[in-house]
Amino acid sequence: MNAPDTPPPTDALLQARDISVRFGGVMAVNKVSFDVRRGEVFTLIGPNGAGKTTVFNLISRLYAPTSGRITYDGQDLARQPPHKVASLGIARTFQNIELFEYATVLQNLLIGRHTHRRTGFWQDILFTPAARRAEIEAREKVEQVIDFLDLQHHRDSLVAGLPYGVRKVVELGRALCTQPRLLLLDEPSSGLNVEETEDMAFWIQDIQRDLGITVLMVEHDMSLVSRVSDRVLAMNQGEVLAMGSPREVQAHPGVVEAYLGTIEDVSSLRREVA
Amino acid sequence: MRFLFKTSYAQDIRLARHGGHVFWYGLLALFLVAAPWLASEYLLSQLTFILIYGIVGLGLMLLAGYTGLFSIGHAAFFGVGAYTEAVLAGMGWPFVLSLPLAAMLAAATGVVVGLPALRVKGIYLGMATLSFGFVVAEVFARWESVTGGNAGKSVNAAKAFGWTAEAGAPFYYLCLLLAAVATLACLNLLRSSTGRAFVAIRDSEVSAQSMGIALARYKTLSFAISAALAGLGGGLYAHHIHFISPDQFDIIQSIDLLLMVVVGGLGSIHGAFLGAIFLIGLPQAISAVKDYLPAAVGQAPGLKAVVYGGVLVAFVLFEPLGLYGRWLKVRTYLQLFPFYRKGMFKRQKSFQKSDRLK
């Protein structure tokens, strides 16, 4: 408020400084700081309940931080109402999938175009030529996303009946339709099998490289993490545990202890039974 | 069975999807325009009522069916429209000015009610609107200098530019015109970004918000449009019924309006009008058949309530999608004949989930 903002380093798209959130007695996020650089894939990992999703919720302004600040592209996010976040170019997916259940896939994706609408209420109600043009344009953009994610098949199905994996993709698509600059993905691969996870990895890489979108993601699948991320931040109990390249973080003893676990070979399970 | 080959995106946003639509809706329009010659005076008056309630139903459908906000106080907006129109018409305003003003005033009231809607959902919103309805009804009763209080108020015929929309065909055409315009406006809204925003709010507020939809703005907007349509309907109602009093805009009326959209079929524009047909037609149907019943039943007081309630219960039980749902089934049956399979619309088991968390 009083002190002028210090301009962030040019390559940081998002900066979190000492953010903390407390829910009753639980310190869900405790003095966490990190930068997400333009164009990178930045991953948050950490045991369950470490506060990763809470960080996402802070960025998308669903929660307000108890202390600390988040700046996005030089702006203080705390000043933005939640619905403004999307028009700043931040889009997200949800851990538990939050789609518009009783609308078709196409409509879901079109809703993703909301921040880009150019017609007002009166134009809509009269369906002026401008509104018609805007509709068709939105549809074209959405079709590009549909092609990108191979969703042609499901275009007109109601979301309510889709299998889990497809919903995940639809949600990704919806986020992409907003044409974000920063994409927050909460566990993009959970519930997907190996093959589908692989598709997801390709998509994330395409999103980063071809579309030039910065990605911040939470993920538990370490093979996916090491494959796509540029940098990784490990959290535990709301605090930062380690940060660095995927390899560095995976080797960090604290991370192994709290997150990866020490049993190396899953076949140990088998031997016990046998 | 009809197959549609789509060749452009524009096809998807057209109102009439194919020739059949054009034909059937054209026929309907023709019938409606010709109605004064075809229908008896009595039927025409009923038809006028149906159009008026249809307009109100459209508004409530938008609010309840598309935005997912249930209002149990819609009679308040209806009443604001009716009283505004009655007062203005009494002052000799032409209806081309007074009707829009009635709608706007109702919309303004709608915005006021929309405000708590930003904070509460579900049953709490229902109660907020219900309470608001009571307060407004009390204002109608107490503000005697304007509303005539409980003694009621007579309403002049609608006039403009020296033309009087007399009861019967002229007024019917006025209603028909406005109903058509209102329907078109709603259809337009629903196929554009505003309508999608409503649907988004209905299905998930959290993700609507993160898609950049300003909940406050769209919820209030939805309330405003809905109230405006109710106000417009109210204005027409006032003219049609000639006499308005506060007890015409009480909780019973609100519930009737809600029943109308539910029976019509939540989430469909057709439903608004089908529901209106039901609301106006059923009591008439009951009094038509009651003479044929044994006197002990047919002449007993309370019969109307029993049948009315019974039909409502039957609807919810057997046709949760309302009249429109029934119509869809019939249509599919005809289209697919003879390939229709019995299980096609078999109801799936569904499981209730708390809507306290949305």
Next chain:
Amino acid sequence: QQQGVSKTEILVGTIQDLSGPLAGYGKQARNGMQLRIDELAEQQGGIHGRKIKLLVEDDGYDPKKAVLAAQKLVNQDKVFIVAGHLGTAPNMAAMPVQFEKNIVNFMPITAAREMYEPTNRLKYSFAATYYDQIRLALPKMVKDKQAKKVCSIYQDDDFGLEVQRGAEAGAKAAGMEIAEKTTFKRGATDFSSQVARLKAANCDLVVLGTIIRETIGTIAESRKTGFNPTFLGSSAAYTDLIHKLGGKPMDGLYATMTVQHPYLDEASQPIRFWAAKYKTKFNEDPTVFSAYGYLIMDEFIQAALKAGPNLTTDSFIKAMDSMSFPADMFGGPPQSYTATKRLGNDQSRLSQIQNGKWVVVSDYVKP
């Protein structure tokens, strides 16, 4: 060709509340009308060879439904006349529909002034209005009881308002003001704060713009709190339910009325006979509303007979406008109508509940 009149039949429409808050009254009024029609068929055979057919519509005391009902009767069933329509607001809503088609609104069962004012050639009303009842009765009560402070409690609707206006006019006539007035909503059950108000104002005469339960509720609450003014109700409170439901505390209540309640053990022989006939036919005890219905139909028959074989709206009006009806067996006052006087009689008398029964305690109160 006059609608609703054929060679053999006259169609009479009536709109009653058969499913709403006044369903009880609606049913009784209908039965009363039907009783007279059946008598006509049995005794005289008809009016100039025509039988009466009664078409009943239910409006549930809802003006919107009343409009629909009136439209059905007038435009679809094509009745000759609408008689005995119950309730003020429903009448107000239905009258324009009828008048457009030149259909008389005959003797609606409501005591509002709008039923004959502003004058319209199609309006006829028989009941002394609530306004007049109280306006005329109040000064007499003030004098008799030597009341110092007159107050009122009334239902917050068109009915209550009429009583209240009557009370104001009556108080003015007696050279006083209404010291305290208080209201309640239809269907209210709790009158404690209203009674507390009246008590705090030291009222010694309270005008009741109440119907049944509210009358009982108000009086019972007053008696409990040791507040015992003179209570004066309108004809709406003149029903046997008051003492049947309210019991002992109701004793002493005054009400204005015209038509006497037809107790089955009534002293007057014709009423007793009539009540027994009604009971046999409908298997329930008659009430004032049964009597209203009966009388309305009776007056219609008399007027229609007088109008002659060529029954049209005009001939009926012509006949009515020179009609005078003598006092009826229920003690109703004589009535007379002219082209400009469309209320039969504005007078009423006073009854009091004594030992759990209504007793007529005054003759017609003259201004």
Next chain:
Amino acid sequence: MQFIQLVISGIAQGCIYGLIALGFVLIYKATETVSFAQGELMMLGAFGGLGVMSFMGLPYWAAVLGAIAGMALFGMLLERLVIRPILGQPAFSIVMLTIGIGYVARGAITMIPGIGTETQALPVPYKDQVLNAGPLLLNVEQLVVIAATAVLSALLYALFRYSKVGIAMQAASQNQLAAYYMGIPVQRLNNLVWGLAAAVAAIAGLLLAPITFVHANMGFIGLKAFPAAVVGGFGSLPGALVGGLVIGTVESLSGFYLPEGFKDVAAYVVVLVMLMVRPNGLFGERLRKKV
């Protein structure tokens, strides 16, 4: 003194609202629907009691037991016939259903010749008795209501808080699918809930009968109980009671001290204010979806 007497009347009236509101909250807590038929069930209960006393000539306590048991059965039957088939549909369908049931119940009672359209008194042993506590007046009819409301809400509170069945009812309303997975007999519990709600309604009807009389439209008082439930927080049983008391006293006081007309809308104004200040009522839980 005036003030205290008004507060006492307010409390008594408030308990009536609270008693009916208990029925709403009960249904809401266990099924997440709002029953608009609760007032009508109450009316049926009162008529049931009346039937037992006046037409079968049995004593008061027999009427009380008979009406409560009868209504409980009726509630279960109702559930079996009309609620169960649409179990799992959105809560709103059930709301509509209860509105329909309300119409049918009111109409059906009205149709009973000779009884339905009349207003009747239920002869209770404690009719018209007044206790004088110093200068204050306590009405026995109202004291009975107060006591019954307090006891009932305590019992129901314990049911939902401590008993397995009560918790399971809430579980089923929050996530029916998961309840099925856990082997919770959702339908049986639902049956029980409606039976309970109808029994509570019957109690309310019997207690109210001396105060409001028995007639087909007595259920409309339920419209005042909604505000009570909302003010207390719709999901809270003690809230229903407290909400009722708040509404009752506010009504009573505003009827005396404020200009005419305020008493009638006081309840609704309180609700509106409450929804602005504390959207979930006094005892309602703060809800927030975690994503």
Next chain:
Amino acid sequence: MNVESAYGPIKAIRGVSLQVRRGEVATVLGSNGAGKTTILKTISGIIDPRKGSVQFKGEDITAQDPAYIVEQGLSHVPEGREVFPLLSVHDNLLMGAYTRRDRDGVARDMEAVYRYFPILKERAAQDAGLLSGGQQQMLAISRALMASPDLILLDEPSLGLSPKLTKEIFEIVVRINRERGTTLLLVEQNANMALNAADYGYVLENGRIVMEDTCGRLREKDDIKEFYLGMKDAGVRGERRWKKKKTWR
């Protein structure tokens, strides 16, 4: 069992037959929308099959009331957690044991699951809806264990769990199977884990079983290796363009 289930006119599984022997761990693999969840739902009576029957412990439980089936000793970890959001963690667990009458046993099992997942004990009084995704998953699993069942159906138990916990879950699965002799039917995207923990596996595609064998042998099949275990040469970018499609349709 042998069943066919459908959602409305859409057939989700068509003529699936599978068997789980007492005391064994079986797993069903399959890509998205193959119908795995549908099978499990059919078994526990949430969906009534169009055709076919389900036998459990020699009894026909086709289309029985889910409550009855649970009482017979079958419990289900549903897909997507499905906790009771407004009940406390403790009450959630209690509901898991709804069909049980033995208070002591319930208390003992409660202690046991608290030992498996200490965080649940810490949060015993918190509303389940406020737990993190993974914590809810732990709760869902624990809740099913509370029924002390003979057969547990697990639908993607590792969904959203950290790698460490995933391993622990499988250890718990194996341990329960060994110590209590509980039979398990496991649906899992983490095929590597599943095939290691289970004895027998089925591969489901488009509502049909296309392959079944012991897990040992399944692990050796090329198609399984490629599509489910992801064991192939780490491809270069652009690989997807010529990706091999599954052949067994």
